[in-house]
Amino acid sequence: MRLANGEGLVGEQSATRAMARPHASSARARSRRETAISLLYLLPSLIVFGVFIFYPLFKSIYLSLFASDPFGLGRTPFVGLRQYEIALKSQSYRDGLGVTVLYTLYTVPLGILIALGLAVLANLRVRGIGFFRTVYALPIGVSVGAASIVFLLLYNSRAGVLNYFLNTLGLPSVEWLTEPRAALWAVAILSIWAGIGFNFIVLLSGLQGIPEELYESARIDGANNARIFRSITLPMLMPTLFFVLIVSTINAFQSFAQIHILTKGGPANATNVVVYSIYREAFFNFQTGYASAQAVILFVIILILTAIQFLVIERRVHYA
Amino acid sequence: MSEPQTFGRRAFQLTIIYALLIATALFLLFPLLYGLAISFMTADEITVYPPKFLPDGLNLTSYETVLSRLPIPRYLFNSLLISTTVMIGQLVTASLAAYAFAIRRFRGRGLIFGLFLSTLMIPWEVTLIPNFQTIQAWGWTDNYLGLIAPFVATAFGTFMLRQFFLTIPQxxxxxxxxxxxxxxxxxxxxxxxxxxxxxxxLAIYGFLQTWNQFLWPLLVTNQKEMRTIQIGLNYLLNEETISFNNTMAGVILAIIPTMVLLIVGQRQLVRGLTAGAVKG
Structure with a gap:
């Protein structure tokens, strides 16, 4: 039998022929060929990951061990872990970490809860539900950059419509982007809005994956809606919720555009998340080494957080 | 069972359901609808207090202003070209890799699969600085290659396709x-x-992801002609006083392509993500 396709670089033997001659050596040769061909399939992805993910990861660690020369004279002395020490001891870096954690706590739980509510609503079988599903998914089509500009309009203190609503309700105006405590919430609210589309789509598809028979038998047993939600919907949805939790947390830690457009890290560093300070350190102060050390620390924190999420929460996740 | 009573209850339930659906939809859509309304207003209309929620008419001056001030069609073309190329690249590389993982048997499969998944754990900001140096060293700044190459492989997409390929009988x-x-x-x-x-x-997801990128195109483009729509829009904010009607006209022009894609492909997106995210 001959190869019919153009991939015959390695000369794959057909399965039948190998089976007809079950010698140990030919079986080994076959498995080696199988591996070689499989690697060819993986090669395009591996090259991209190698050049743009794995190499830069190690390069970042390497860069973090050298001090940068802001004057571009090419002197970059080896300083070992000094820059890690400086970062961890520096008040502004710690504040940045604090802001990042706070921002994550503001956005992730609320973002998931709202999307879950919408998904439960959109999973009801009523006429015209398809329209509402599209509407709830719509924010996924609006880039964080474009959404930030729209919210800039809403938050505007002079003519902003958000303060107008607050005033009509008898509440005082809020200086959304210039009052430190409000600014982080302002960024968080926008991020929640921008993230709803993705969370909604994933959670809705999770809900639709729950077998109808489970609901039917629960109803026959006389369970009410709240009971059904607690005993069937939530446990069955756990893997999906877990997926959304991991993705949202990683996204929150990487937020950039909304901060760049709305606050530029201000006021008084109230929204200066670590990613933003890395950006400024690397591309404005040209402290590449120090910025790399900050990035590596953030990477380790995300890794630990994800590991904790896997160890603590996934154990309670029930995979059907 | 008394028929009229159940019917009355059903009607009551339906009313509540529709009220909730409409209220949440309006609440969620408000920022976009308000932005759309503002884009049709004149400078005088947007400064009145209390604010107006509907324009007096379909005034298109803001769109004309934005289109004359910024090369929006060029920005849209750049974004379209980059997003489409990345999307096709991801489809090819992810199909090949997912096929190897799902259907072929070879030594080290588990290990390499683990390697793929580990890329999901490596945040973009750790690779940012060296990637920028790489692109600079290769002379790929202000070049489509620099905007495309880093993204033509996807671990998430490979994982999703693998889950799907696994359902095809061996x-x-x-x-x-x-x-x-x-x-x-x-x-x-x-x-x-x-x-x-x-x-x-995967096509829709990859396209949207690339279209919405911000930090990377901000770093690797300087020339006006090479900017993507997301970065181009940002320049509407750099003026002395932001005129929101012009800015919103820019935003609306920028989101039309992805809105259309989403409305056309929403069903598709839901169906595919079901296969990828839920079947563990």
Whole structure:
């Protein structure tokens, strides 16, 4: 039998022929060929990951061990872990970490809860539900950059419509982007809005994956809606919720555009998340080494957080 | 069972459901609808207090101003070209890799799969600085290559397609192999046509992700002609006083392509993500 396709670089033997001659050596040769061909399939992805993910990861660690020369004279002395020490001891870096954690706590739980509510609503079988599903998914089509500009309009203190609503309700105006405590919430609210589309789509598809028979038998047993939600919907949805939790947390830690457009890290560093300070350190102060050390620390924190999420929460996740 | 009573209860439930659906939809859409309304207003209309929620008419001056001030069509073309190329690249690389993981058996498969998944854990900001240096060293700044190359492989997409490919019966592969069907031909003629929903989802997802990128295009483009729409829009904010009607006109022009894509492909996106995210 001959190869019919153009991939015959390695000369794959057909399965039948190998089976007809079950010698140990030919079986080994076959498995080696199988591996070689499989690697060819993986090669395009591996090259991209190698050049743009794995190499830069190690390069970042390497860069973090050298001090940068802001004057571009090419002197970059080896300083070992000094820059890690400086970062961890520096008040502004710690504040940045604090802001990042706070921002994550503001956005992730609320973002998931709202999307879950919408998904439960959109999973009801009523006429015209398809329209509402599209509407709830719509924010996924609006880039964080474009959404930030729209919210800039809403938050505007002079003519902003958000303060107008607050005033009509008898509440005082809020200086959304210039009052430190409000600014982080302002960024968080926008991020929640921008993230709803993705969370909604994933959670809705999770809900639709729950077998109808489970609901039917629960109803026959006389369970009410709240009971059904607690005993069937939530446990069955756990893997999906877990997926959304991991993705949202990683996204929150990487937020950039909304901060760049709305606050530029201000006021008084109230929204200066670590990613933003890395950006400024690397591309404005040209402290590449120090910025790399900050990035590596953030990477380790995300890794630990994800590991904790896997160890603590996934154990309670029930995979059907 | 008394029929009229159940009917009355059902009608009551339906009213509440629709009220909730409409209220949440309006609440969620408000920022976009308000932005749309503002884009049709004149400078005088947007400064009145209390604010107006509907324009007096379909005034298109803001759109004319934005289009004359910024090369919006060029920005849209750049974004379209980059997003489409990345999307096609991701479909090709992810299909090949997912096929190896799902259907072929080879030594080290688990290990390499783990390597793929580990890329999901490596945040973008750790790779940012060296990637910028790489692109700079290769002279790929202000070049489509620099905006495309880093993104043409996707671990998430590979994982999603693998989950889908796993649902194709292995016997089909064995039968095809016995019939002398080569493995690449099996992938192209049998696996890919069967996986159209998953491929569609990955296409939409990859396109949206690339279209919405911000930090990377901000770093690797300087020339006006090379900017993507997301970065181009940002320049509307750099003026002395932001005129929101012009800015909103820019935003609306920028989101029309993705809105259309989403409305057309929403069903597809939901169906494919179901296969990818839930079947663990």
């Amino acid at each position: 016997e089909l592969h064995d039968a095809a192999t016995i019939d002398g069907c080569g493995s690449l031909r099996y992938l192209v003629q049998i696996v890919l046509p069967l996986s159209r929903p998953a491929l569609g989802t």
